[in-house]
Amino acid sequence: xxTMVRGRPLxxxxxxxxxxxxxxxxxxxxxxxxxxxxxxxxxxxTDATLQTFARAMITAVGVIGLGLLTGYAGQVxxxxxxxxxxxxxTAAVLGGDPEGRRLGFGIxxxxxxxxxxxLVAALxxxxxxxxxxxxxxxxxxxxxxxxxxxxxHIFNEWRDATxxxxxxxxxxxxxxxxxxxxxxxxxxxxxxxxxxxMFAVLVVFALAARNIARSRVGRAFTAIRDRDVAAGVMGxxxxxxKATAFAISSFYAGCCGALLYVVxxxxxxxxxxxxxxxxLFIAMLxxxxxxxxxxxxxxxxxxxxxxTATRLIPDxxxxxxxxxxxxxxxxxxxxxxxxxxxIIFLIFEPRGLxxxxxxxxxxxxxxPFSY
Amino acid sequence: MTSDVILxxxxxxxxxxxxxxxxxxxxxxxxxxxxAIIGPNGAGKTSIFNVLSGVYRPxxxxxxxxxKDILGxxxxxxxxxxxxxxxxxxxxxxxxxxxDNLMLGLHTHLTYGTFSAIAWFGRARRxxxxxxxxxxxxxDFLELEQWRRMPVGLLPYGVQKRVELGRALAMRPKLxxxxxxxxxxxxxxxxxxxxxxxxIREELKIPMILVEHDMGLVMxxxxxxxxxxxxxxxxxxxPAEIQRHPEVLRAYLGEAARTGExxxxxxxxxxGEVIQTATVGNTATVGEGARGTDSGGGA
Ligand SMILES: Nc1ncnc2c1ncn2[C@@H]1O[C@H](COP(=O)(O)OP(=O)(O)OP(=O)(O)O)[C@@H](O)[C@H]1O
Ligand SMILES: [Mg+2]
Numbered sequence: 001x002x003t004m005v006r007g008r009p010l011x012x013x014x015x016x017x018x019x020x021x022x023x024x025x026x027x028x029x030x031x032x033x034x035x036x037x038x039x040x041x042x043x044x045x046t047d048a049t050l051q052t053f054a055r056a057m058i059t060a061v062g063v064i065g066l067g068l069l070t071g072y073a074g075q076v077x078x079x080x081x082x083x084x085x086x087x088x089x090t091a092a093v094l095g096g097d098p099e100g101r102r103l104g105f106g107i108x109x110x111x112x113x114x115x116x117x118x119l120v121a122a123l124x125x126x127x128x129x130x131x132x133x134x135x136x137x138x139x140x141x142x143x144x145x146x147x148x149x150x151x152x153h154i155f156n157e158w159r160d161a162t163x164x165x166x167x168x169x170x171x172x173x174x175x176x177x178x179x180x181x182x183x184x185x186x187x188x189x190x191x192x193x194x195x196x197x198m199f200a201v202l203v204v205f206a207l208a209a210r211n212i213a214r215s216r217v218g219r220a221f222t223a224i225r226d227r228d229v230a231a232g233v234m235g236x237x238x239x240x241x242k243a244t245a246f247a248i249s250s251f252y253a254g255c256c257g258a259l260l261y262v263v264x265x266x267x268x269x270x271x272x273x274x275x276x277x278x279x280l281f282i283a284m285l286x287x288x289x290x291x292x293x294x295x296x297x298x299x300x301x302x303x304x305x306x307x308t309a310t311r312l313i314p315d316x317x318x319x320x321x322x323x324x325x326x327x328x329x330x331x332x333x334x335x336x337x338x339x340x341x342x343i344i345f346l347i348f349e350p351r352g353l354x355x356x357x358x359x360x361x362x363x364x365x366x367x368p369f370s371y
Numbered sequence: 372m373t374s375d376v377i378l379x380x381x382x383x384x385x386x387x388x389x390x391x392x393x394x395x396x397x398x399x400x401x402x403x404x405x406x407a408i409i410g411p412n413g414a415g416k417t418s419i420f421n422v423l424s425g426v427y428r429p430x431x432x433x434x435x436x437x438x439k440d441i442l443g444x445x446x447x448x449x450x451x452x453x454x455x456x457x458x459x460x461x462x463x464x465x466x467x468x469x470x471d472n473l474m475l476g477l478h479t480h481l482t483y484g485t486f487s488a489i490a491w492f493g494r495a496r497r498x499x500x501x502x503x504x505x506x507x508x509x510x511d512f513l514e515l516e517q518w519r520r521m522p523v524g525l526l527p528y529g530v531q532k533r534v535e536l537g538r539a540l541a542m543r544p545k546l547x548x549x550x551x552x553x554x555x556x557x558x559x560x561x562x563x564x565x566x567x568x569x570x571i572r573e574e575l576k577i578p579m580i581l582v583e584h585d586m587g588l589v590m591x592x593x594x595x596x597x598x599x600x601x602x603x604x605x606x607x608x609x610p611a612e613i614q615r616h617p618e619v620l621r622a623y624l625g626e627a628a629r630t631g632e633x634x635x636x637x638x639x640x641x642x643g644e645v646i647q648t649a650t651v652g653n654t655a656t657v658g659e660g661a662r663g664t665d666s667g668g669g670a
Pocket of ligand 1: 387388390391392410411412413414415416417418419459
């Protein structure tokens with residue numbers, strides 16, 4: 001841009017240029033390259049790999065939401081899986097076949113059931129928020145943990161809506177303005193179309209989150225996280241912003257849930273919205289880097305692709321079995337890896353993968369004069 | 372009468388289990404006044420600020436700010452009414468840059484909602500740009516140019532104190548409370564801060580309440596001074612009167628004896644000097660520890 005003087009990246013000639021989302025040439029170039037690669041991948045990869053990418057991208061939306069609540073506003077929630085579940089079942093019920101055995105309203109239009117899933121979860125988040133005004137830190141974490149258990153019970157028992165354990169129900173095949181995204185078409189396969197859908201959703205949600213983070217809302221979140229008393233004295237309404245954080249975060253979780261099971265097309269409430277899932281989302285946030293949007297995306301991709309990587313291990317090391325009934329097997333190894341990664345990142349790089357990237361970048365910036 | 376009084380603090384009593392922090396204190400502050408509160412450590416000065424900003428709720432009394440009874444209101448409501456403060460133990464948002472800390476001061480003056488923020492369009496964008504320009508004027512006023520984009524946590528203590536003053540100024544206050552603005556500063560930093568306080572008076576015309584142990588600063592800057600001890604008001608008056616006041620002398624001699632810092636050979640020649648010596652000892656001995664341990668100030 002002409003408003004930025006070449007060679008002096010921190011010299012801005014207007015506040016508009018300084019405060020722009022992409023305020024340096026490097027950021028603009030990088031984002032452009034990523035968007036082009038992202039959009040082109042469906043022409044290069046197999047459908048199976050595209051499915052994993054789609055899952056990573058929609059998971060990233062959920063992690064970004066948790067990042068706004070926990071990373072920015074400092075409210076530790078173990079209830080994220082519950083909000084994801086609410087979104088998933090809202091989508092399933094709204095989009096479900098009205099003639100089918102399960103509750104369904106036959107609304108397949110994505111632009112209706114996706115925001116609706118987010119809103120239902122956001123409403124539930126608003127109801128939970130008052131707890132955060134009373135409780136802090138671990139106490140809040142433990143109380144939100146209760147949500148997962150209550151939710152798990154409801155999801156198991158309300159068979160009309162969820163199908164119940166071991167049976168489940170199908171997820172709606174999304175249509176966008178009447179165009180079928182969930183079936184193989186003449187030009188594109190189902191997986192290609194779903195990939196693009198998730199890609200677009202991720203871009204929109206990531207941009208929105210970045211805007212929230214740099215606005216007065218995001219600043220209020222960080223103020224509450226760092227010093228809540230001072231935040232109040234500076235004019236931040238603690239109760240209101242904690243509620244806002246819960247609502248936004250749950251909206252993201254709801255939308256994540258609504259789309260997460262669209263790719264497999266099927267959802268049974270067995271161990272999908274439990275404590276383990278909540279913890280996994282926190283792990284993705286910690287590994288990616290708390291307090292940044294890019295970190296949340298990195299973490300989601302890293303953990304989603306981790307099993308793909310570990311499944312290759314038995315080929316290289318035959319003493320590790322690929323069968324869950326033998327010991328040691330890859331699944332145990334995977335669990336150990338998650339745990340170890342979280343601990344390693346917490347101790348050595350609290351800024352997560354994002355922090356490592358920052359270090360690399362600074363290294364190359366000063367190259368060859370790296371200290 | 373009411374029109375030229377910005378704040379009236381009437382017969383406030385605040386007790387914690389076992390400790391009476393404020394015991395029947397009353398005072399008023401005029402619209403163009405610099406009012407100072409002095410007193411030994413633990414006298415209740417910071418507690419008065421915490422009552423004013425809504426952090427503590429007193430058991431008795433009335434606080435009228437700009438014609439509104441603010442007692443029992445939440446801190447953010449009091450902030451919105453136009454009361455800003457700094458803290459004895461710097462309470463900045465350490466991970467945020469100087470600019471973002473100052474922008475936070477403007478929080479109540481930015482009125483765009485969450486949806487506007489998400490789209491970063493229209494109101495949100497306009498207001499943020501205007502806020503950025505306003506914050507730049509504060510950066511300029513407090514000579515913070517070279518630190519602008521640095522996370523506050525990395526800055527020297529003296530600069531942090533200045534940023535905190537800037538954050539309070541960004542709130543466009545009708546009354547500014549300064550809790551020991553020069554504590555722990557060297558001579559040069561103290562002089563800078565004194566200059567800023569004078570500039571705030573003269574250019575911005577903001578009334579202030581100053582809590583400070585540096586007697587030189589208080590006696591130079593304040594229009595009126597109130598002395599408190601053990602939560603009780605000892606005397607209120609012009610700096611010159613306070614320096615001669617027998618009760619004040621007693622309170623400070625007592626404090627000096629407690630901290631064991633007076634070279635006191637019995638009969639001091641002038642009261643002003645006694646206050647000076649007493650507080651020098653005071654800041655040197657207790658002041659240091661107080662900064663690290665006193666959590667009553669802000670936590
Ligand atoms: N939150 C609290 N809980 C219990 N006691 C408190 C609390 N805050 C203050 N106090 C007590 O109230 C009294 C007054 O404390 P305050 O911090 O107001 O003193 P101060 O005049 O500001 O002292 P200093 O000059 O050291 O800053 C002290 O005895 C203190 O221990
Ligand atoms: Mg104090």
